[in-house]
Each structure stands twice: as C-alpha cells, then as structure tokens.
Amino acid sequence: MSDIDLPAYTRPYLRSQCVFGHITPELILSLKKYIGSRKVLEVYAGQGYLTYYLREQGITIQATSLFNSHDATWLRGTKTRVEEKSCLSAVKEYSGLFDILLVVWPTTDEDLAKSVQYLSKDIPIIFIGEITDYDQNFLGGCATDKFFAQVEERHEESCLIEYDRGGIGCDRAAVFYRK
Structure with a gap:
C-alpha cells in the first residue's frame, strides 16, 4: 500500500498519545502529493x-x-522538533517563508482567526479538524466562527486530501483560502 510504517497507529493508540487527528499512510501520501516542493x-x-x-x-x-493544553501533552515530549510558539507569532515571524499553512486540530482560541489577516490570499490553509456547519446544525470544536468567516473552502482542492476519520468523529480535511 505504501512505504510509510505506521504499525501501532490505530485510533486507540493515537488517543493514548493525545493525538487527536487520525494519521494514516493515505493521509501522509496525499499531503505529500498536494504539498509537492512547497x-x-x-x-x-x-x-x-x-x-x-x-x-x-x-x-x-x-x-x-x-x-x-489541558491534557499536558508537552510533558510527553515531541516525536520531532516542534518550536514553542503561538499560531499568531509563527505566522507573523515566518511570513514569506512558507507556501502552505497546515492547521490540525487547533484549539478554539482567537489566534488562528487573528492570523488570517497576515496570510496572502494565495496561501492555502490545509485544515484538519471539526468544521462548523450551521446548515447541518453542527458546531465544530476546532477554530472559531471568526476564523471560518474569513476563509472560503476550495472543494476541488479539499478532495485531494485523503482523511479517514477512523469511523468516529466529525473532523475532516479541507483546504481554505483567505477571502
């Protein structure tokens, strides 16, 4: 299927490690293809x-x-190098140095919404998490209404990201751009 070795990465294992997204080889390979050299x-x-x-x-x-975070995940250490920095600080500091913003299971604070103004309209935002959908009477637990009001989804790009929720949850992958 793929050359990605995720032997223990079942949903229960990920949850036990306080990882809220569902990481699969298909997700990683589809992200790799979408991201390319960016x-x-x-x-x-x-x-x-x-x-x-x-x-x-x-x-x-x-x-x-x-x-x-409330679950003290930072006490477990990190799987790889992660810089301690808020979303807003990171977007401002690295402005012009990245082509894609990746947001996976953000907390519901105002930082992401405040960050959007610093993004060029041609920067895709790959978002994985719960997405508020008032038409379906669903209030997502990731990001805020202010964030979603500032972006629009490009469905033709969202469908390129293969995200399997693992049979539970209401999270999904989407590609947004600043309005």
Whole structure:
C-alpha cells in the first residue's frame, strides 16, 4: 500500500498519545502529493506526529505549537522538533517563508482567526479538524466562527486530501483560502 510504517497507529493508540487527528499512510501520501516542493508552516502541531511523517517524506515543514493544553501533552515530549510558539507569532515571524499553512486540530482560541489577516490570499490553509456547519446544525470544536468567516473552502482542492476519520468523529480535511 505504501512505504510509510505506521504499525501501532490505530485510533486507540493515537488517543493514548493525545493525538487527536487520525494519521494514516493515505493521509501522509496525499499531503505529500498536494504539498509537492512547497514549504509548510504547521501551527498547533502538538507533539509533532504528523510533522514527523511529512519530514520523512521529504517535506520542508516548520512545526510550532504552544505547550499549554489541558491534557499536558508537552510533558510527553515531541516525536520531532516542534518550536514553542503561538499560531499568531509563527505566522507573523515566518511570513514569506512558507507556501502552505497546515492547521490540525487547533484549539478554539482567537489566534488562528487573528492570523488570517497576515496570510496572502494565495496561501492555502490545509485544515484538519471539526468544521462548523450551521446548515447541518453542527458546531465544530476546532477554530472559531471568526476564523471560518474569513476563509472560503476550495472543494476541488479539499478532495485531494485523503482523511479517514477512523469511523468516529466529525473532523475532516479541507483546504481554505483567505477571502
């Protein structure tokens, strides 16, 4: 199927490591294909599990996260190098040095929404998490309404990211751009 070795990465194992996304070889390979040679800034990287596998695939990625979540994941260490930095600080500091913003299971704070204004309209935001959808009466637990009000999804690009929720949850992958 792939050359990515994820032997223990079942949903229960990921949850036990406080990893909220569902990392699969298909996700990693589809991200690799979508990203190509572009440079990535990942915010809310947590312990760096996704970053680790993308780096193994040759992706140039700068991972940042605040180590202050309610579950104390930072005490476990990181899978790879993750710089301690807020989303807003990272987007400002690395402006012009990345081509894609990767956001996976962000916390519901205002940082991501505030960061959007610093992004060029041609920077894709790969978002994996719960996405609010008022038409479906679904209030997502990732990001804020202010973030979603500032971006628009490009469905033709979202469908290129293969994200399997593992049979549970309401999270999904989407590619957004600043309006």
